[in-house]
């Protein structure tokens with residue numbers, strides 16, 4: 301994985317920009333992410349904060365996934381991570397429920413000349429059971445809150461476990477529940493309801509999706525039946541969330557200092573509970589066979 305962020309493939313954005321995941325728009329729509337696909341990279345991926353956060357995730361991808369492994373990616377978006385992995389020799393089956401996101405990602409893979417190592421599928425995570433029986437992956441990745449869009453995380457964990465060999469790694473970046481940056485950002489603007497939105501029981505409705513915000517402890521217990529959690533780390537504890545990207549783009553000094561602090565914070569699993577996102581890494585446990593109900597064991 302020799303490439304740096306500056307080598308990342310840049311696909312030119314269309315003229316109009318929409319903020320990503322602006323949860324004020326709660327009008328119900330199909331293809332919730334379709335109309336953010338064209339602007340996602342301009343409003344997040346290619347901003348200072350987006351790059352700094354993704355660099356941290358990429359440093360973990362290098363540790364977790366190996367060249368020639370075949371990895372399942374859930375909610376691949378515009379394909380930034382799939383292209384990065386494929387450029388380093390990892391084979392990726394990159395899935396997303398938004399056809400527009402998949403289209404952007406395909407284009408990026410072509411420009412990055414690594415399309416032969418990426419298989420794109422427009423597929424919802426809830427449907428990964430539709431992969432052929434016995435189609436088993438060497439690992440699973442999901443970055444920047446894609447799994448927060450799934451209503452039944454317990455079922456997702458079980459479906460993913462079915463698709464992984466024992467010992468296979470999982471790396472998910474999940475939006476957390478307690479995000480002091482978000483509290484500060486909205487409280488300073490007098491937007492009390494929005495500041496506490498992640499604490500609402502049952503999650504937030506957005507474009508027909510329910511976005512939920514599990515804590516790292518909840519995620520650990522959701523994973524427990526099938527996975528052993530090996531690492532929890534914060535992401536977006538010092539650096540602000542994506543809606544503050546424009547602010548940070550105007551402040552190179554603040555960007556430098558906060559990026560340094562963010563990297564330092566990687567050492568603390570406690571801070572995972574107090575950040576915009578958190579990184580959870582785990583390994584698939586060996587499958588246990590069902591207990592045999594012999595007279596001796598039943599006694």
Ligand SMILES: C[S@@+](CC[C@H](N)C(=O)[O-])C[C@H]1O[C@@H](n2cnc3c(N)ncnc32)[C@H](O)[C@@H]1O
Pocket residue numbers: 333374375376377378379380381395396397398401423424425426442443444445446447449450
């Ligand atoms: C915030 S974006 C993250 C994209 C990408 N992982 C990244 O790192 O930039 C969330 C992505 O998850 C996808 N998504 C949301 N719900 C999904 C679902 N149920 N199944 C598959 N993809 C989903 C969206 O279409 C979107 O591309």
